[in-house]
Amino acid sequence: MTAFLVSELRIGQIRPLGPNGVASGIFKHPVTGGVMAQTLGLQGDAQGDTRHHGGPDKAIHAYAACNYPRWATDLPDLMPHFTPGAFGENLVVQGADEADIALGDQWQIGDALLEVSQGRQPCWRLNLRFGRPDMAARVQGTGRTGWYFRVLQAGMIAAGDTATLKLRPHPDWTITRVSDxxxxxxxxxxxxxxxxxxxxLTESWRMLAQTRLSTGTVESWSRRIETPA
Structure with a gap:
């Protein structure tokens, strides 16, 4: 697989999420026309928690459109929610999913050159987004996380652009394999x-792997996937 389609491009500003009004940039609206992809993401896009979201290694979040019907099958009571933008994605991708995308892939999209940096590590804001206390855990468990791009070369991208694979240094390390x-x-x-x-590899993931190797234990995920009281 050496190409996919960006069927929608989405950006959003910070809005309150959940009953306590947590600041979040998960609400993204579709944009027509070109948007500049820069080191810190798409122009006009924002994140509510810049400690854990955004930054050069999480500049642009992509999500596979084929995952929406999979979620609707798993959780039919939430079917109306599983539409483009449901997971706070910037790029809605047609023709590829986590099994087709590998760490280090370089993709030309419009005028921008993007590199796959890591898969998404789902957090508890997804629980609030979908009104389910286990949604982040479900995203993690299924591997339907989407993936992040870092921006190697800034440029304009737009809905309808075809992404073309330019380099694949680590073909064995797909997002699906990493999630597993x-x-x-x-x-x-x-x-x-x-x-x-x-x-x-992002330094946070390198440290995670090295810590597991040195301690023989798995880090706790509770603070990330369980909604705070």
Whole structure:
């Protein structure tokens, strides 16, 4: 798979989320025309928690459109919610999912050159978004996380652009495989060592893998996926 379609491009500003009005940038609206992709993301886009969201390694979030009907099958009571933008994505992708995208992939989209940096690590804001206390855990468990791009070359991108693969240095390290290592086969030492040695891996993931290798334990996910009281 060497190409996919960006069927929608979405940006959003910070709005209150959930009963306590948590600041969040998860609400994204579709944009027609070109938008500049820069080091910190799409022009006009914002994140509510810049400690854990955004930044150069999480500049643009992409999500596979084929995941929406999968969610609707799993959770039919929430079917109306599973539409483009449901997960706070910037790019709605047609023709590829997490099994088709690998860490380090470089994709030309419009005038911009983007590089796949990591998969999304779902957080409890998804629980508020969908009104389910286990939604973040479900996203993590299914591997339907989407993925992040860093921006190697700034440029204009737009809905309707075709993404073209320019470089694939780590074809074996798909987002699906990484999710399996991080959340299923968590203490596979051989895989963790290979993962930690990948050139271009985000430092947070390298440290995570190295910590598992040195301690023989898996970090707690509760603060990330469980909604605060």
């Amino acid at each position: 290592l991080l959340y299923q086969d968590c203490l596979n030492t051989e895989a963790l060592a290979a993962f930690a040695a990948l050139p271009g």
